[in-house]
Amino acid sequence: MRKRSRLRPPRALQATRAGWCFIAIIIGVGFAALNTGNNLLYLVLALMLAFLVLSGLLSETSLRGIRIERSLPREIFAASPNRVVLCVHNGQRRNSSFAITIEDRLDTASGLEVAGRTFVLRVGAGSSEHRSYLFEPARRGEIEFDGFRVSTRFPFGLFVKSRELDLPARAIVYPAVVRLPPGAEAVASATTDEEPSGASNQGDEIAGLREFEPGDSLLRVHWRSSARAGRLLVGEREGIAAAEFEVQLRLPPDTPETLVEERVAVAASQVVTHLELGRRVGLRSRTTLFAPATGFAHRSELLCFLARVAPDSSEDAA
Amino acid sequence: MSLVASGTLWATQQLPPWIIAVQCLIFGVSFATRHDPPAFRKSAIWLNVFMAGITALTIRSALDGNPAVISLAYFSALSQGLQLLDARPRKSEFVLVTLALFQVILASNLTDSILFPPLLLVFLATVTWTLLLHTLAMEATEAGDPAAVDALITPELRRMTIVATAGCLVLAAVLFVLFPRLETKMFRAGSGRGLALSGFSDRVALGEVGKIRMDHSLVLRVEGLDDELPSPENAYWRGLAFDEFDGRNWSISRAENIATRRALSGVGRFGIELRPRDESILVAQRIIREPVTAGVLFVPNRVQRIEGSFQRLERDRNGGLYLPGRGDERIRYTIWASASQPSAEMLRRDRARPPMESSPGGKRPALRYLQLSELDPRVAALAARIVEGAETDFDRVWRIQQSLRQNGRYTDSPPELGDEMRTPIEAFLLGELEGHCEYFASAMVTLARSQGLPSRLVNGFAGGVQNRLGGFIEVTQADAHAWVEVHFERAGWVRFDPTPADLRLRANQPLSLWAQLGQLGSAAELWWFRRVVDFDSVDQVSALRGLWLSWTRSRSASASSSNQRARTRGSSDPTTRNAILLLSGALALLAICVVRWRRGRNILDSKVPAYYRSALGLLARRGLVRTETASAHDFARAVGERLPGVGGDAFDEITDRYLAERFGQAEPSGIETQLAALENAVNRMGLRNQPHIG
Secondary structure, eight states: HHHHHHHHHHHHEEEEEHHHHHHHHHHHHHHHHHHOOHHHHHHHHHHHHHHHHHHHHHHHHTTTTEEEEEEEEEEEEESSSSSEEEEEEESSSOOOOEEEEEEEEEEETTEEEEEEEEEEEEEOOOOOOEEEEEEOOOSSSEEEEEEEEEOOTTTSEEEEEEEEEEEEEEEEEEEOOOOOTTTTTSOOOOSTTTOOSSOOOSSOOOOEEEEEEEOOOOOBBBHHHHHHSSOEEEEOSTTTOOEEEEEOOOTTOOHEEEHHHHHHHHHHHHHHHHHHHEEEEEOOOOOEEEEEEEEEHHHHHHHHHHHHHHHHHHHHHO | HHHHHHHHHHHHSSOOHHHHHHHHHHHHHHHTTTSOOOOSGHHHHHHHHHHHHHHHHHHHHTTOOOOOOHHHHHHHHHHHHHHHOOTTOOHHHHHHHHHHHHHHHHHHHHHHOOTTHHHHHHHHHHHHHHHHHHHHHHHHHHHHHHGGGGGGGGGGHHHHHHHHHHHHHHHHHHHHSOOOOOOOOOOOOOOOOOOOOOOSEEEEETTTHHTTOOOEEEEEEEEEETTTOOOOGOOOEEEEEOOOSSSSSEEEOOOOTTTTTEEEEGGGGEEESOOOOSSSSSEEEEEEEEOOTEEEEETTTTTTEEEEEEEEEEEEETTEEEEOOOOOOOOEEEEESSSSSHHHHHHHTOOOOOEEEETTTEEEEOOOOOOOOOOOHHHHHHHHHHHHOOSHHHHHHHHHHHHHHHHHHHHHSSOOOOOOSHHHHHHHTTTEEEHHHHEEEEEEHHHHHTOOHHHHHHHHEEEEEEEEETTTTEEEGGGGEEEEEEETTTTEEEOOOOOTTTTTGGSSSSOHHHHHHHHHHHHHHHHHHIIITTTOHHHHHHHHHHHHHHHHHHHHHSSOOOHHHHHHHTSOHHHHHHHHHHHHHHHHHHHHHHHHHHHHHHHHHTTTTTHHHHHHHHHHTTTTOTTTOOHHHHHHHHHHHHSSTHHHHHHHHHHHHHHHTTTTTSSOOOOOOHHHHHHHHHHHHOTTTOBBBB
């Protein structure tokens, strides 16, 4: 990636349709000026060329001081929209940046792919603007953000000038969470070979309260305490009152890929659902066993495992 | 933008009045109905019908024989109107910009007018502004928030437009100087110029000069290269000389086997010698000639050398100079001519004899300069009476000239002269001697030839008015003049002017305010023509050379002593001095504008009381900055959210006091307690690096 970024030109320029028209007119006027020797045509030609140069300079001032920070959500699920927040900062002291289009890009095996796109009309000198886009990854697994392509058609719409900003980041996309069939919270799914290890029981006892975090179900919000505190609080049902639930995941080596993904998605959905219901959730595959537990760290551990799991690895390990 | 682009076409004076009227009407309608356009403005059918009409009109114009450029000017002017009327959604402003640009390009090909540069400047500024806004609006619409652009129309964007326009101009000026000046002429169509012409041809009816004099269009601008300009009495620029006269018409005679015009050897760019060098002192004049029908060049008498941006030069049998095929252009050329006429003493020792000229049989005297049509015998008697007692040819010529000058009466609108029995010139000579220059000159040639003195009539310009602002002489068609040349054996052709000078010379008449303004415009136009329109490869090289010289001079000046610097400055040429003065003036003006603007801002700032400014400063140090768009109350509310408790309350009070004082409801009073509370609160909270609010 470093080598590729070295090879990249600092700016890329692409003419728009209006830009091509303008260039064609310049060529025409240039030809007419050379043909006739008419100085006023030379003057118009000079003005048009100066206009082009000016377009380049102004678009450069729009792009020059741009710096972007990316805030990824704590959990990214496949096949669902995840909001990625970008903080666009203009580091210039005098010049504002106008009409900035930002493309966040993923580095994939097949090349760079656009993760999402957003637009800022103006970023004042020395100030920042926050924008976001919805990132909807198609598959679970590890992903690598490469950086941004920042482009602008400012000032005259004749060219799209762009520059690359490297901001590599790694993230794990959890499996897609699917809607479970009614009653599945309590009953194991036959297709995934998962079996419940206990009956559904949400428990009445609240072991403690903690701050609401992104990803927490609204069902777990303790409204009375939240109203008293003036902020959202979530009831923790860890402890003796919570029931246990073990998800069993079996992925034989010859399982078709679509089936693998289906089983992993259902397993992830079971994990998320039962944890949100306050149960202690464990996970068992042929090679790995996660003991039943609750909490965000445990949830992340299980979902990370499910994001990376593959039929071969589980069977080989077995 | 569209209005300015149309203005450039109007300045060419090539659009018929009805098209201008239609354009004005469209501007009015599109502006008046911009919020609620009538149905026809949204109807594709109506707009297509209009477009078909415009296309038909353009084709018709081309078929009528109008140059292609003018037909295209019709098309672009009306199409732009149609585009303005088009109120359908999804209309692209780029089409409008393209049409406007197209009009400016066409105008640049149709005019040299001084109105063009200011219009071009305004066009540049308006097109920059339009495109900036259009691009931002398009982007905002694509982003789903078209209204956001309104918030962007701020002084910052206006300032950006002004700076961009200025930068564009500076860069364009540099590019303009650096472009290689080629004239390939691969395609040579009618340029559309050559429509403003003054009347000079190789056959002139008696009295025609009088008609020309009714017109005040500019013909020549004459600058003295050594800053010396001839006095109006001695300023003559000859055009064509005529040797054949039938009593009513003057013409250049034709002879078998002799070409009417011959090309002179040499190339104009390197200078063409017109006659052998002699010992006389030469004066140099730079002349700018407006388009003239036959491509005649006007030069002072006894011109020795001519230089200009042309390849070929032709001369007719009577010494008239022509630029073939360049009659429809404004031409700049430089001439070197003898400063003085032969003295009377010298001419008294000379003899008036016809010149010898080459003919198929060898050199022969050109007797055509002595030929006369059949005349009333009283004319010859009159001539004899005038020259009676004169001993030399010069004295005879002189007496004829003086007789006409003293006894004649000049008028630009002479009575109808001549009838079936008498030619106009007979009527003039035997009548009241009342007429304009052409009658006097024709009369003198007739009288001189009747006395055997070889002579010819010359048409050209004389006098002119000095333009004090530009330092040149303006010669208009009203300065058209006719005079006489008599050939002497050794001195050659010598000029005599029998016309009474008192009323003829415009220089004697006082200038009105309007005329003085006209002189200012003319000086600006000359500058425009010399520095831009007629800027050629020679100017290009000399401009670059001038830059190089000034740079090397400044380097050597900085290295030498102060005395040497003073000497160098003293010897700098007036153009450089003027340019430096102009630049200094422009910089001074800019500085004054900046100072006034800053003072204006300070005055605005001074309305804000010190305690409120201090409070803003305190908050700003912690990252709480009031933006331009936030009201005082909004900002106080935002501060209250970030700074709850005493600090927020204190700032609330400060804001209330500030607003009460600012809008005249309270007297200024101290608010130190609240300020101190705010400072304490701010110091405690540690809000550094918070984003701007408001």
